[in-house]
Amino acid sequence: MKNIILLLFLPFAVYAQTDLHTIGELIKNKQFAKAEHLVLNYLKSHPNNLKAIEYLGDAYGYQKKWDDAIIQYKKLLKTDQNCANYNYKYGGVLGMKALSISKIKAVGIIGEAKKHFLRAAQLDKNHIDTRWALVELYMQLPGIIGGSKSKSLKFANQLQNLSLVDGYLAKGYIYEYDNEPELAEQYYKKAIAVGGSLTCFNKLTSFYENQNQPEKAIKNIEAAQQKHQRNVLHYQLGKVAAEYNTQLDKGEQCLQTYIAHYTAKDGVPVAWANYRLAQIKRHKNSKTEALKYINLAITALPNIKVFKKEKEKIEKL
Template sequence: MNKLLLILLFPIVAICQSTNLDEVDVYFKKKEFKKAESLITKYLKTHPDNIKALELLGDTYGHQKKWDDAIKQYKKLVDKNQNSANYHYKHGGALGMKALSINKIKALGIIGDVKSAFLKAAELDSNHIESRWALVELYMQLPAIIGGSKEKSLHYAAELENLSKVDGYLAKGYVYEYDDEPELAEKYYKLAIKEGGSLNCFNKLTSFYKKENKPEKAIKNIEEAQQKLQRNALHYQIGKVAAEYNIELQKGEQCLLTYLKNYSAKDGVPIAWAHYRLAQIHMHQKNKEKALKYINLAIKELPEIKPFKTHKEKILNL
């Protein structure tokens, strides 16, 4: 079975109103899921039928990739409420992720249940976007012999478009990209940007251009995103593409320096990686001194990253 690219299956959900679970939200935000699991398990000993706590426990298992435990937990929720689209969706998602973690032969025995869970969620809630996204991806990636179908993927992409034009355009872009129809994929990703203009929309088109080995278009798209959204993190993305593809090096250097100048934790990418990209750019320019300066900074900040050490060896051999 080909890889199954599911969207984020386990979003942080609203926390129970009980003060006994107040800390769960904090643990989720800190991604301390083991602590969240311990707290919820303790709470359930005295509140065994609390639906929200049961769902949160399933979510903690999902975040920890404990798929069997997550499946068991979501199955409890499905049994308690057969009419909840979200419970069927989460159950299908956990099954799908388990299928990805085992060998292909065993995974084939699970796929039918995955599909049934997503179809049931879509049937129960005509506005359930997540289950339709999952079906778009599932039908596109399954081999035809076990139920894969581009036609069905496009059917659910059309349903998504009726619910949200942005999601519909992104789904169609995904289908056509997967089916190696780049002109149509580009068309729909651009429509998504025009309709929604979110960072996610721009990122989809950037990733597409990189996959198609069109770094110049990728940089232009990121620049348009930066003009619209004013995100410092996009400066890093421009520098990264420049460094990886050895193009527009001066622009890449300036963007990385701007990223470093305006850096804050919310930008996401550690400054060590910006230093690494600067080292790459200067290596492309055969500037050994500056390349060593930046790679040494990267290694000092994150000494355990192997690509940094490997790149330093390449610089030393200039």
């Protein structure tokens, strides 16, 4: 009899697990609105499922629905105040909400966010994301409400003890934010030497772009391409060439390669590659070609304002 009952409930249990797996995959693939819809339906029959509540908070958070996300993560904290991840996520959405309101109103919220980040760090000595959040929070806050480079470096050192790569990237971020470019470059290069991930290369590329050093950015992208062979790097190189009006032939070739080998996994829509090609053709004073590419971009994504502004520039040639 017991076996019959178990068999009766087994399909339901498998279905429930499959539903949660599907929701998790949707969030992983950045389909946040679909995930939100599915998890809301799931919660109608499983209102106390903690993983489902967490997924709903995640879906809201990624869509910048801060108040809704706060409600969901607060539910989780009520079930377990000693869960590092719940404290981290709750602190995270509080921090993001603080950035979206006036500075006066944000002060109290920031204090609460900091409290939960520190609690998460205390609960889990190996929680990398929490320490990253604290590195960024202490650097971005004005000193009058608790900002501190020394505290930021303290958590960067904790990161370095957990992961050399994260520690180096965190210090690169701190020194870049504090306008110490030589030290920032040094630590970003250390991260590449130790880890060599695409993320490490991208951090250094962004740094060079922020420093208005497009030649170094292109050289770094080429090094990343040699190691990782990713099509999206062709777009990145073309983007730098187009934005800084440098190495235009190389940039054009890379963008054409990107379009020829494009798949959805590359992330950046082809329309943006056509926009960059239009910029390059404008730099070369090739009005007809530039118009061809910008029209392709606008046809694909008609609501992008920078595409329309680029067309206005081209038409003035």
